[in-house]
Amino acid sequence: MTLARSEAVPDTSPFGFRQGSFDVTVLSDGHFALPAAIVAPEATPDQWLDIERRLGGSAGTIRAHANIPLIQAGDDLILIDLGGGGKFQPTEGRLASSLAAAGHDREAIxxxxxxxxxxxxxxxxxxxxxxxxxxxxxxYVGAAEWDFWMDPDFTSSRPSVLHAFAIGAQRDLSAVRERIVLVQDGDDILPGLQAIATPGHTHGHMSYALAGPETLVVTGDVVTNQIVSFEHPAWRFGNDTDQEVGANTRQRFVDRAAVDRLLLLGYHFAYPGLGRVERSGNEYRYVPAHV
Ligand SMILES: [Zn+2]
Known part of the structure; x- marks a missing residue:
């Protein structure tokens, strides 16, 4: 039987590369399905069909990957984000096995x-x-991110659509409360590894820049899709908490990435999610860097 493209299992074995003084290995947490209403609510039906075709999606959904960088920096072993633990959708939660496949124990992080x-x-x-x-x-978590989700009055003061997210965030962040370091825009985590505030997707959203011959930015969800976020950066994204701020931040980020020739590592891009942005006039395009 020949698998349709959308059903094919991509190769997500650990993908390693050197970035300045850092060794980076991209680990996959798996993937999950996202519907058009979240990915591109402003797309016309024809635009959506084109997006879906180019991403290998089907039936009104596309596959969002979850690419987690593991960074070796001297004696430090660093993960950026932790995936969904299999609690969000059954096709994610692969981080632990990907970490083992890369030859590391979780106690070493x-x-x-x-x-x-x-x-x-x-x-x-x-x-x-x-x-x-x-x-x-x-x-390490953005100070504004902590303040937003950890608000003890969250469920009485915020929209009900966010309550399940807040309950999960409070459960997980509370469990490591003694080990939390709050981060502000521009903070150096280590020499050459800096936090950059990219608010809108969430209030305290952070991206992280790694110094090297070209600066690498681990984007998180300031950009979420290698087609929509670059070719239509002004479109609303359904899961942005503040959609106006999110769209403004995304447009500035995409333009800066093109002008400054940033190397990007996108959490939800096709694995392993490394690419650059090309600008032509007022139009932008994502170009994979790993093929
Ligand atoms: Zn995400």
């Missing part, structure tokens, strides 16, 4: 940097025994 506290990025924090999966790590 010294730092976890969170871009934000959505399920597909943080619900992998706890194992099935409800204990932290990376027990020796410090956990």
């Amino acid at each position: 010294t730092k976890v940097l969170l871009t934000h506290a959505h399920p597909d990025h943080v619900w992998g924090l706890l194992g099935i025994d409800d204990r932290p999966r990376f027990p020796n790590a410090s956990y």
Whole structure:
């Protein structure tokens, strides 16, 4: 039987490369389905069919990957985001096996940097025994992200559509409360590894820049799709908490990525998610860097 393109299983074995003084290995947490209403609610039916075809999607959904960089920096072993732990959709939650395939123990992780506290990025924090999966790590999160999700009055003061996300974020972040480091825009996590505030997808969303011959930015969800986020950066994204701020931040980020020739590592791009942005006039295009 020949698999349709959307059903084919991509090769997601650990993908390693050198970035300045860092060794980076992209680990897959798997993938999950996202519908048109979230990915591109402003697309016309014809535009959506084109997007779906180019992404190998089907039946009104596309496959969102979950690409997690593991960074070796001196004695530090760092993860950026933790995936969904299999609690979000059954096709994600592969981080632990990908880490083992790369030859590392979860006890060896010294730092976890969170871009934000959505399920597909943080619900992998706890194992099935409800204990932290990376027990020796410090956990870095944007100060505004912490304040937003950890508000004890969240369920009485925020829209009900966010309640399940908040309950999960409070469960996971509370479990490592003693190990939390709050981060502001421009903070250096290590020499050459810097937090960049990219708000809108969530209030305290952070991306992380790694110095090298070209700066590498681990984007998180400031850009979420290698077609829609670049070719239509002004479109609303259904899961942005503040859609106006999200669209403004995304447009500035995409333009800067093109002008500054940034290397990007996109969490949800086709594995392993490395690419650059090309600008032609006012139009942008994502170009994979790993093929
Ligand atoms: Zn995400």
